[in-house]
Amino acid sequence: MDDSSRNSADRGPVAHPVEGGCPAAGERADRVEAVLAGLDLPGKVALLAGTDMWSVGPYGGPSAAGFGRLVLSDGPAGVRGESWTPEDPSTALPCPTAIGATWDTAAARTAGLLLAQEARRKGAHAVLAPTVNLHRTPYSGRHFEAYAEDPRLTGALGAALVAGLQEGGVAATPKHYVANDAETDRYTVDVRADARTLRELYLEPFEHIVRTAGPWLLMAAYNSVNGVTMSEHDVLNNQVLRGEWGFDGALVSDWTGARSTLGCVRGGLDLAMPGPDTVYGEHLVAAVRRGRVPEEAVDALARRVLLLAARVGVLDGAPPAVPPAALPAALDGPAVARDLAARSCVLLRNEPTGPDGAAGARTAALPLDPVERTGGSVRRIAVSGLHARAPRFGGGGSSQVFPERVSSPLEALRALVPSGTEVSYEPGPDPRSRLAPATGDDGFRLTAVLHGLDDAELGRVAQRDGSVRWMGSLPGGVPFADLGRVELVGTFTPTGSGTHRLAVRGVGHFRLEAGERVLYDAELQAESEDPAAAFLNPPQRTFLLDAEAGTPLPVRLLHTVPAYGVGGLFGLISFELGYAAPAVSEQVLIERAARAAAEADCAVVCVGTTDESETEGVDRDTLALPGRQDDLVRSVAAANPRTVVVVNAGAPVLMPWREEVAAVLLCWFPGEAGGEALAEVLLGAAEPGGRLPTTWPDAADDLPVRQVAPDGDGRLPYAEGPRIGYRAWRAAGAEPAYWFGHGLGYTRWEYESMNITVQAPGADDPYAPVARVAVRVRNSGHRPGREVVQLYLGPEGAERSLAAFAVVEAAAGDSVQARLEVPQRAVRTWDDALPGWRPCPGPHRFAAGRSAADIRLVADLELP
Known part of the structure; x- marks a missing residue:
């Protein structure tokens, strides 16, 4: 390949917002002003609050002038729409941390285009994504929903996703502005951070996105910053976001x-969600009429909501930002999900495992080499671990969607290997402490029946599993105010005899009946005051049931709806009927997996987190893998030296066995097509081209930043200042398991040269280049590959941070030039004494390499 090879630099797809200079922008603004002028005070105020859980409007008649229904949807890893149910499936993309692992702005933009396509299909006009908070510490329970520990990488990827979404005519909503980097007491926590820390780290991704991609919507966080809640933060919302950045x-x-x-x-909060009961409405009308709020302030809020409606095409007479004829070509959702999942896989370790050929050259554990296809040594693959059969495709919370189908690594591997290659499977011990929802494969046939306050049946819906989850709306349009109880009814036909386990999970009163027995009839209390946590991570109770294989039993789970579920804060119903088959001892399951591994040519162990530890509303209390998964890995590795461990997690986990196994591969939460993508990577049909977007610790005690819970005064001090992630590890002089940016791939790369061209900085543009850097790399391996060229910058002898990056691809033996632009912001630091940005003293050390710790080329240079 020559220099025309694919080269995705970190600014390319986001340099020009969708609307920039569009003639229709003036016409749109005129229409907004005309509509605003025709509204009375109640009409203006009506625009500032949701009509229901997910929408604003419609507002018809003379006071609303054709404001249609504007629908918002959750969407960091897929667009759910207004229904939160498996009966309304969505394309599930890899989690944002997986997108972060691609280091590829072109891939992030494609993800945005697909999210826009999904939003249009589901009737949504705005998607609540991307999440551009930082990986301050892996103890954050929502770590998987953010891109990276570095603000430069986060901002570039977030801007690319925003660009893709808005090219598709759908508003992006960067969130959660700002410093919502943990879940504990997230409604009330007061984050305390100095100005430099906020400016250089936590505000930086938002600024990058606002200045380069022009988002049409942005979400204020729950938390406070330095004593002021973000929905009321005049300094950060009005002075910084709007005044300085031009949002x-x-x-x-x-x-x-x-x-x-x-x-x-x-x-400056323009839109209060959900509605209709918010702090605006009649409260704001009264405040204006009493002289406590000037009507001009209401005009400013309403104007911005009208502009949003105009941009997405729901304001009559206003041209949308993207006309229907200009929408991008349709994408194949499953194919995009599969490609992104493969690109995100990070190969952490890949050791030689045995002789190959007469020369005795030792080959790496991966990719696997089936005899029939490659003439290699693999005829039998022993797969183990629950995550091989039932992977976690996404994290819990607002990013959760229900795909029509999820591919598992086990089924995908069996489908992809040659016919003569055997793939065995042993589940190993179940790492979940809570039972999974009952499914048809377990022998359940279930229907949800809705009953009114007078006990009359209001509707029924067939269930795919034992999980009943409705938010904002009910099946058949049943009003929440009319709902008295929901029952899950059906039959259970066991596939095996013995003592089965049934479980109730939820908040409120439940009655569980199976056969002729009442197993439970009592109240389950919420474990948190956070209503979202009660919805997403409720308590569970487990019960034993003796049953014979093949004998059907009637099952009934009755749920009396609690008051908060009927038109309360969210309007939600969430409960589960859980199930587990008769248990085999964990030690026996581990021994079975080890025996299968001993009889195979290689072993693949799939481990990961559960939905109890990586979810919205709850932070993690440990980084260890749950259950006895570490024991499973060690037993299998002792039985087979060619053991490959696949880690299915959205955030760092501890791997005390990492040097005892031949290979470690991260697949993150890979979305609906993750199994197929993983199988392709294992067998070498796809490159594990991902790189770590966050540093992985070797031991929890080594972590430089751990605190996620506020102190007794409700404050969470960011005492580490701007040193998080690799910056903090360097400052502490500690060695992590794997550094930020690390990833091996299946080929080798040589860094040959670095050329730097100094540019005159743009006075008003912090993202204008002050230097252009060309790094030439050569693929010195035996197969095509993908490299992420990383450029770190800082004053000589001082701490360096990521300044630019680019993705390149080359055939075996070919060289390619990575082109990187160093933005002015990379050589500036915030000085609170000014206050403002000032140049960092030189000379500056340019360090190009493969990770924050693997530097290959260095040059020192003065910059203006």
């Missing part, structure tokens, strides 16, 4: 995050 979009609250009428108006 002209609307600012929406996180759901139920608007708490004060006067405070939110002063803080």
